[in-house]
Amino acid sequence: MQDIFGYVDQHRERFLNELFALLRQPSISTQNVGVAECAELLKRQMGDIGIPAQILPTGGNPVVYGELNAPGATRTILVYGHYDVQPPDPLELWNTSPFEPTIRNGRIWGRGTGDNKGQLFAHLKATEAVLKVAGRLPVNVKFLFEGEEEISSRSLRRFMEVNRAKLSADYSFCSDGPMLPNHQPTILFGVRGILHVEVSAKGANRDVHSGNLGVFVPAPAWRLVHFLNTLKDEDGRILIKGFADTVAPPTPQEKETLRKIPFDPVVLAGLGLPAAAPGAGAAYFERLMFQPSVNICGLTSGYQGSGTKTIVPHRASAKIDMRLVVNQDPDDIFAKFVAHAEAHGFDDLQIERQGGFYPSRTPLDHPLGAAAARAVRQGFGKEPILQPCMGGSDPDYYFTHVLGIPRVNVPYAPHDENNHAPNESIMVEGFFSGIKTTAALLYEVARL
Amino acid sequence: MQDIFGYVDQHRERFLNELFALLRQPSISTQNVGVAECAELLKRQMGDIGIPAQILPTGGNPVVYGELNAPGATRTILVYGHYDVQPPDPLELWNTSPFEPTIRNGRIWGRGTGDNKGQLFAHLKATEAVLKVAGRLPVNVKFLFEGEEEISSRSLRRFMEVNRAKLSADYSFCSDGPMLPNHQPTILFGVRGILHVEVSAKGANRDVHSGNLGVFVPAPAWRLVHFLNTLKDEDGRILIKGFADTVAPPTPQEKETLRKIPFDPVVLAGLGLPAAAPGAGAAYFERLMFQPSVNICGLTSGYQGSGTKTIVPHRASAKIDMRLVVNQDPDDIFAKFVAHAEAHGFDDLQIERQGGFYPSRTPLDHPLGAAAARAVRQGFGKEPILQPCMGGSDPDYYFTHVLGIPRVNVPYAPHDENNHAPNESIMVEGFFSGIKTTAALLYEVARL
Numbered sequence: 001m002q003d004i005f006g007y008v009d010q011h012r013e014r015f016l017n018e019l020f021a022l023l024r025q026p027s028i029s030t031q032n033v034g035v036a037e038c039a040e041l042l043k044r045q046m047g048d049i050g051i052p053a054q055i056l057p058t059g060g061n062p063v064v065y066g067e068l069n070a071p072g073a074t075r076t077i078l079v080y081g082h083y084d085v086q087p088p089d090p091l092e093l094w095n096t097s098p099f100e101p102t103i104r105n106g107r108i109w110g111r112g113t114g115d116n117k118g119q120l121f122a123h124l125k126a127t128e129a130v131l132k133v134a135g136r137l138p139v140n141v142k143f144l145f146e147g148e149e150e151i152s153s154r155s156l157r158r159f160m161e162v163n164r165a166k167l168s169a170d171y172s173f174c175s176d177g178p179m180l181p182n183h184q185p186t187i188l189f190g191v192r193g194i195l196h197v198e199v200s201a202k203g204a205n206r207d208v209h210s211g212n213l214g215v216f217v218p219a220p221a222w223r224l225v226h227f228l229n230t231l232k233d234e235d236g237r238i239l240i241k242g243f244a245d246t247v248a249p250p251t252p253q254e255k256e257t258l259r260k261i262p263f264d265p266v267v268l269a270g271l272g273l274p275a276a277a278p279g280a281g282a283a284y285f286e287r288l289m290f291q292p293s294v295n296i297c298g299l300t301s302g303y304q305g306s307g308t309k310t311i312v313p314h315r316a317s318a319k320i321d322m323r324l325v326v327n328q329d330p331d332d333i334f335a336k337f338v339a340h341a342e343a344h345g346f347d348d349l350q351i352e353r354q355g356g357f358y359p360s361r362t363p364l365d366h367p368l369g370a371a372a373a374r375a376v377r378q379g380f381g382k383e384p385i386l387q388p389c390m391g392g393s394d395p396d397y398y399f400t401h402v403l404g405i406p407r408v409n410v411p412y413a414p415h416d417e418n419n420h421a422p423n424e425s426i427m428v429e430g431f432f433s434g435i436k437t438t439a440a441l442l443y444e445v446a447r448l
Numbered sequence: 449m450q451d452i453f454g455y456v457d458q459h460r461e462r463f464l465n466e467l468f469a470l471l472r473q474p475s476i477s478t479q480n481v482g483v484a485e486c487a488e489l490l491k492r493q494m495g496d497i498g499i500p501a502q503i504l505p506t507g508g509n510p511v512v513y514g515e516l517n518a519p520g521a522t523r524t525i526l527v528y529g530h531y532d533v534q535p536p537d538p539l540e541l542w543n544t545s546p547f548e549p550t551i552r553n554g555r556i557w558g559r560g561t562g563d564n565k566g567q568l569f570a571h572l573k574a575t576e577a578v579l580k581v582a583g584r585l586p587v588n589v590k591f592l593f594e595g596e597e598e599i600s601s602r603s604l605r606r607f608m609e610v611n612r613a614k615l616s617a618d619y620s621f622c623s624d625g626p627m628l629p630n631h632q633p634t635i636l637f638g639v640r641g642i643l644h645v646e647v648s649a650k651g652a653n654r655d656v657h658s659g660n661l662g663v664f665v666p667a668p669a670w671r672l673v674h675f676l677n678t679l680k681d682e683d684g685r686i687l688i689k690g691f692a693d694t695v696a697p698p699t700p701q702e703k704e705t706l707r708k709i710p711f712d713p714v715v716l717a718g719l720g721l722p723a724a725a726p727g728a729g730a731a732y733f734e735r736l737m738f739q740p741s742v743n744i745c746g747l748t749s750g751y752q753g754s755g756t757k758t759i760v761p762h763r764a765s766a767k768i769d770m771r772l773v774v775n776q777d778p779d780d781i782f783a784k785f786v787a788h789a790e791a792h793g794f795d796d797l798q799i800e801r802q803g804g805f806y807p808s809r810t811p812l813d814h815p816l817g818a819a820a821a822r823a824v825r826q827g828f829g830k831e832p833i834l835q836p837c838m839g840g841s842d843p844d845y846y847f848t849h850v851l852g853i854p855r856v857n858v859p860y861a862p863h864d865e866n867n868h869a870p871n872e873s874i875m876v877e878g879f880f881s882g883i884k885t886t887a888a889l890l891y892e893v894a895r896l
Contacts, residue, residue, distance in 0.1 A: 229677035271654065287663050
């Protein structure tokens, strides 16, 4: 590996320049800005390395797909990333232009540096280093880079179902999200799922004065309050019948892993909250990774300004996200949510499903995890922390269940990458350690 | 009276021109636009009639006060109106300029035509007509025109307490609000009170991602929902302890009056709701006039846009208005509201009182009511409908309790006056019938 790592060290400046070219190209999926151009650029950059790449239609934004076989290899790894980015707004909060990357204080700043172009590009440069130094890859590699991750990967499942044979592999790997707050590497074995629901109550066709016509009209704000109250009690217990029936409790190994995750109370200090109790870490992580939640993301009804306005609002709505854990099924949970509303007499409410993801987990003792840990030790020179799951959601399930491939996620971005926010960044050394980690992983996987 | 009514008919054009001068002068209290200039103009217009007028300080916008004694009169009437108006926004929805009054389709259009300059001016022109034709008034008259009605009459109570002797009178009279939908005149004997409260729940000092830090932070939106749920049950029963303890039920005479108020189902048709059941009118009016309410005017928390945003909002708030009936006291009700929150364990919530009005009623059988009814028959040539109360709120209490004077309100504006909205208007004939009604009222009151 030392020859390969030496190649990486020798080509730092060029690698950065090539990454900057990718970062300069906007690819804002939610606004459809520059997505097609970015896909073309990425395809060219893959071709330059020697990876035959194609732009494949999905019905939505295209997938950039590349495949490189290793003569005689018996193992195949599917590498996932996404080339689309979040909008850069609010622009005035950026210290430097979001689409003109710069290096400052040991970090690369710009939209997409962490999420996900910088991390995705590390896989490509690792492949280049292995090819140039060893002349061939140790394992067959398939690259799947999508352009819709920031809009809920809405075409990805169908794309996988249609291209199941093309995408067949033994393992799947990605680098997305952040490392731990102390800059320690982590290996993530799964995600929570998510189900988005918007609930609306309607009354008259306009707001009316609460002092006169207000007597005659229904009161959607009260209707919504009474419904929401049936979902969860004051102690936080979720009251939807059967909601947690299928939840798999953590295994002893998973519980042991939770105890080893460092909990940094600094994350709470910045929120203006009391410090967490000592030893609270494991309990928090169990809630974060193994327990579902029902959260109100937004409440809207009537007058939102300062002072008073005496109306009966004609509409009230709540945005709800439900985080789901293995083995909850969003379809089943949505059906239970609707049944709950009906059972409690709220069938007059409008309940709209707004997409989501399945929960997914690869077992902690899967050999892919041990291979990733060995690769991290080589690439970062640090011991990784294993996390059974992350609290957030991504298309992990499409790999583990639609394609049936185990998957791990080894983030290369720092904990404060500011993804989805102004002043996004990746550490320069995180980028290069990531390249080395991916290169080492290709060899570790070949040996499994 | 015929001589006096003849005088009114002869001077229609001049009366309209003088009213237009008052309407052209903006006097938007909430934006402090033109208020002082309007007070000066009104004072001049009163002086032109022969009413000695003064501009009296209140701490806020001034009161324009005038007093005219009738030699030998034993009775005094206090006439109330307000010269301030609502902002004209949204300007683009006006058919003609809000501060350039025009006549079209039998109506005078412009900001303040109905609320309240047009109605206030009818009292002044009635006084002129009586003075010019009879040479003297039949009753002592005091005019109190305030400049803060559209901002909750916030200096009026203190002004009355300080000027109690100056304002002493036997009766009080005003014309504000609308007539019935069938253009029938009405006499209003009271108002509901109102108490505005804003309730806020707070968590961290910023919104956090529901997939990670969301696990650690309090959930203000849920806290607010659970609190609101304790205020009112699904059947609309108010659950605040002692809330209705002091409510005075309608007397048999008041109940009888309710049955005579015409209920026009057309008010519901425009709201996209099912038609009211036949005979529902009296029940509705009892709710409107004799029952208190707890209404949510606004709900706000977290993400308000389209689609999804997975945050735990750090703040949630509800704007609540409580309509109060005789003999509820806003101070007592606010104390009960706060005690309710504490009793239910919600003392972490912030409960902010945002002003309001006391409920107030003058008895239906008070001689002032009969005098007003005789005046309406002469001025409008129609039989008035008596209403024990209106559903809305105004400073009625300051007259009936702070000054201790009975009061009736005889509106001269049409039901669709669009007060507080674009294209405000008063019927031309409503204005002139109002002048005649006020003139007749001065004589009717003198005979009590």
